[in-house]
Amino acid sequence: MPVRSFHGVSPLDNNVYLIYDETTRLTAIVDPTLFSEKIWKFVQDEGLVLQYILNTHGHFDHVYNNAYFKQQAPDAKLLYHPDDEEIVGGLVQSAARWDLHPDPSPPADAPLAGGTSVMVGGLEVKVMYTPGHTPGGCSFWVPQDAARSEEHTSELQS
Numbered sequence: 001m002p003v004r005s006f007h008g009v010s011p012l013d014n015n016v017y018l019i020y021d022e023t024t025r026l027t028a029i030v031d032p033t034l035f036s037e038k039i040w041k042f043v044q045d046e047g048l049v050l051q052y053i054l055n056t057h058g059h060f061d062h063v064y065n066n067a068y069f070k071q072q073a074p075d076a077k078l079l080y081h082p083d084d085e086e087i088v089g090g091l092v093q094s095a096a097r098w099d100l101h102p103d104p105s106p107p108a109d110a111p112l113a114g115g116t117s118v119m120v121g122g123l124e125v126k127v128m129y130t131p132g133h134t135p136g137g138c139s140f141w142v143p144q145d146a147a148r149s150e151e152h153t154s155e156l157q158s
Contacts, residue, residue: 003142004042010034012061019142020048021121028052028120030140032065034100040072050076051120054112057134058084060094060102067103077109079118081129081136112138 004018014033020026027048029039043050050073055063058080066078066088080088087094091105112118114129118140126141 006036006039009036009039010061010064014061018043018048019120019123019125019140020046021123024121025049026051026121028054028118028125029069030054031056031062032069033061034064034095034102036065037068040069049073052076052118053078054118054125054140055080055084055088056139057081057137058087058091059134060091060098060100063088063091063105064095064100064102066091066105070106078106079110079112080108081113081138082108082111083131084134084136087134087136112136114138 002020002022006016009016010033014031016033016036016039017030019028019030025048027043027050029050032053050069053066053069053076055066070076070078088105091102095102112127114127116127118125118127123142128139128141130137130139
């Protein structure tokens with residue numbers, strides 16, 4: 001079960017992660033920032049199936065492409081903590097301050113809650129409630145023995 005990290009995806013130096021089950025090919029994307037559309041090509045090229053769109057928190061640079069990935073994979077479930085609903089709802093206004101114009105984020109299909117898990121294929125991804133940066137901040141934990149981390153940057157460079 002790889003965890004693929006894509007570093008420096010946006011001009012704000014955001015990272016995006018894919019967590020996927022190598023057997024089922026089911027995948028979660030974490031924090032689809034601006035310019036992360038290129039990751040969709042990677043998903044397709046690898047034969048992955050987007051199951052979840054996960055947000056660690058609601059700031060615009062972490063939810064910018066929720067709508068894009070939901071459009072590409074309408075059955076994928078968008079999950080974020082309900083305490084960040086107002087922040088996610090302000091995506092368009094927040095991004096406009098940077099002269100950026102995203103589509104509004106769809107609402108969450110289900111809430112994230114600390115102490116729960118998200119099953120990505122056969123892999124359990126544990127959700128930890130970590131407020132502070134935003135009221136609904138969450139972190140995701142994949143057991144070390146289940147994950148192998150791989151970094152990718154070149155696929156995303158124009």
